Amino acid sequence: MTDFFLNFVPIFVFLVNFFKLMAILVFFINVFNFVAVFVFFINFLKFVPIPVFSISPDTSACMNSAVQLRAYGGDVYSWQPADGLTNPSIYNPMATPSASTIYTVKIVENTCKDSASLSTRLAVAPLPAVKAGSSNDIDCTKPVTQLNATGAFKYVWSPAATLNDSGIAAPLSSPGVTTLYTVKGTDNNGCSNYDSVKVLVTKNGDLLVNLPNAFSPNADGYNDCFGISRYAGLLNNVDFSVYDRFGVRVFHTTNPMNCWDGRYKGSLQDAGGFVYVLKASTFCGEIFKKGVVMMLK
Numbered sequence: 099m100t101d102f103f104l105n106f107v108p109i110f111v112f113l114v115n116f117f118k119l120m121a122i123l124v125f126f127i128n129v130f131n132f133v134a135v136f137v138f139f140i141n142f143l144k145f146v147p148i149p150v151f152s153i154s155p156d157t158s159a160c161m162n163s164a165v166q167l168r169a170y171g172g173d174v175y176s177w178q179p180a181d182g183l184t185n186p187s188i189y190n191p192m193a194t195p196s197a198s199t200i201y202t203v204k205i206v207e208n209t210c211k212d213s214a215s216l217s218t219r220l221a222v223a224p225l226p227a228v229k230a231g232s233s234n235d236i237d238c239t240k241p242v243t244q245l246n247a248t249g250a251f252k253y254v255w256s257p258a259a260t261l262n263d264s265g266i267a268a269p270l271s272s273p274g275v276t277t278l279y280t281v282k283g284t285d286n287n288g289c290s291n292y293d294s295v296k297v298l299v300t301k302n303g304d305l306l307v308n309l310p311n312a313f314s315p316n317a318d319g320y321n322d323c324f325g326i327s328r329y330a331g332l333l334n335n336v337d338f339s340v341y342d343r344f345g346v347r348v349f350h351t352t353n354p355m356n357c358w359d360g361r362y363k364g365s366l367q368d369a370g371g372f373v374y375v376l377k378a379s380t381f382c383g384e385i386f387k388k389g390v391v392m393m394l395k
Contacts, residue, residue, distance in 0.1 A: 149207040153216040160289035161225045164192045169216065172205035198222045226250040228283035230293040232271070238382035239303035241332045242272045245295065250283025260331060272331035274381050275299050305332070305382045309374065312392040315360035324391055325357025326376065333378040333385075340391075341373045348372070360393050369395045 151171035159165045167183075168190045169175055180186040182195040193201065202217045227249040234243045245261070246268045247253045258264035260273040271279065276299045284290045313324040326338060333354050340349040340358050348362035360366055369392075376387040 149212050151205045151214040153218050156219040158221040160223050164194045167193050169203045173208040174206040176204045178202050223287045223289050225289050225291040226283050226285040228291040228293045230281045230295040232295050235298040237300045237302040238305040245271050247281045250285050252284045254282045301382050305380050314394040323357035323359050327355050330354040335379045337377040339375050369393050
């Protein structure tokens with residue numbers, strides 16, 4: 099009996115320790131499983147914030163101009179009315195309505211199925227009724243025409259090379275060939291429209307270059323200089339001279355924009371008559387003009 103007891107005690111101790119070890123192992127397995135399940139549910143049941151839906155504010159545009167609408171906060175978008183939109187099923191379609199329009203978008207967020215309907219107004223401004231015209235066609239008797247534009251606030255003409263000012267409503271035009279002028283008119287809303295006018299150029303008649311018969315270089319801002327600048331766009335190969343009564347050439351230029359201020363070698367000349375001689379070529383042919391101009395003081 100004693101031998102049996104002595105042999106059984108080690109086995110009993112082993113079994114006790116074994117079951118203790120198994121209990122600890124089961125405990126850690128359960129803890130691990132709990133943590134794993136907890137982490138799984140935390141990842142699966144993520145917190146989804148309440149969506150914030152928004153839409154672009156009311157705006158305005160000119161007729162035929164495209165404006166981009168925008169909506170945010172969802173996954174699915176449906177815009178109404180669909181007419182004039184590039185794509186009514188995206189968050190940022192381009193809109194080109196023919197009249198002022200209120201656009202409504204239904205936004206849906208897929209995770210929690212939240213939704214909202216928002217609206218924005220796109221006001222459409224009409225284009226200015228720009229009209230272009232001219233006073234006359236060009237020939238040798240009428241080498242200059244005045245263009246005119248109406249219906250807008252600001253104007254830009256093109257081509258500008260043969261205009262005295264391309265940024266006004268009624269510039270003077272002196273083209274050498276038949277030309278189609280286009281004017282861009284912009285109104286106070288910033289909307290623009292266009293119109294065109296054709297100026298017909300022929301070589302009929304004789305070019306009339308009329309110079310003034312008097313000028314007064316008194317620095318009052320009126321008729322202070324004698325010249326041919328008004329014909330600058332029509333004359334080529336210019337040779338323009340002024341002579342005093344003794345035949346002394348007191349002024350000479352080949353630039354039609356230059357004029358005589360009544361001075362010779364820095365000194366203002368006495369009042370009286372002076373002879374001018376003009377030689378030049380034009381699209382109508384050669385011209386030679388001689389006359390007398392009175393200098394007044």
